[in-house]
Amino acid sequence: MNIVFIRHGSTELNHKHVYAGVIDSEISQKGIEEIKSIKKHLQKIKFHEVYSSPLKRAVQTTKLLAENYKIDSRLSEMNFGIFEGLNYCQIESKYANESKAWAQDVLNYSIPKGESLAEVFNRTKVFIEEVGSKKGDILVVTHGGVIACALSLVFNQYDYFYKFKVMHGTASVISIEDGYMYIKAINCIDNIVDVL
Template identity: 30%
Template sequence: MKLVLVRHVETTGNVEHRLNGHTESQYTSRGEAMKELLVEELIALDEKLAFDRIYSSPTSRAYKIAADVGAATGKQIQVDHRLREFNFGIFEGKTRDECCEIAKDEWDLWMEDYLDYVVPEGQSQREYHILCKEFLKELNSDETVLVVAHGGTVHGMLTSLLELPIDSKWHFDIRLGSITVVNYNDGFGMLSTMMTPPYDELIKNQPSLRESNVSVMKASVVNG
């Protein structure tokens, strides 16, 4: 099985460093330009790999990309709710500072045990990774599959496919609009490709994407 894992492009939530899990967030103007470039890249990749199936998160920032690829290649999109981003519960749509303002105790508890603490009205990271693993188990082992989703989804699938501890996900820099390819055969996963189109070079008169790629969760968990 070959898995092509794609993270959506830039949204206002990324620019504002908000914890947008299930919360919808619209593309920025740069995100719109990124989407066009990413779709072209995926259409070209389909010509090389021939996707057997295209799966997508139901959240619009991912689904719109999958839909454009499907329309261009004549392939149906299968939406799976397990491909949504992590459910941040009471922290949905908020910045780190706003989270601390409304629920400092809950935030601190989460940071002390971010893998197993269940965010009020949300979930735990371990629960989230189990959903990713369940999705993977249902895939056909001899197919090439495109999955368009979120940074958390790609992290969850990588740790599962490569048989790594959950917290090792922070070692993978899953950038906005990136493409990650994993070969998985007989229970053994091999990371084949991690690439991001050169958006900064191709999209003129825009600041660098560097700040938008900063993960609120990674900065909070890893740096304290």
């Protein structure tokens, strides 16, 4: 079976390069165009199930791609807590101690009022294990952080997280066969049918 992960269309906050995990922003006009571009290719695929993050930008993206879908909170972007809405320079300036602690242990440091990357990995892993036992291809609309976690989990290497750059409005595909997981595509748009 294939899990086709779609990163939601881009938002104005994405263009500002701030940490916007759980800020409930809408997709921009550019984001809408990104999703329309991949939709014509996804329409050729019959998905057994469709899942979406509960955040507005993901739900808007999902509604452009499918009529029926399930919301799953495990697919939410990382909660950056006190860092939400700030760029990295602002975080360093406003929260010097917290940003230093985060930099020293990006996996396990739990951001105040937020969560750790390890927590995002854990919920992503549980989701994949659950849907990976199903039959048929599955469409998942989520966020860059969750998709990078999923790709890293293929190697069981959490430190691979920052080695993946997941683009808005693209598909990354993980296949699972008899419990064996591998990557079929990253940042795919027009050749998604050929990949599956």
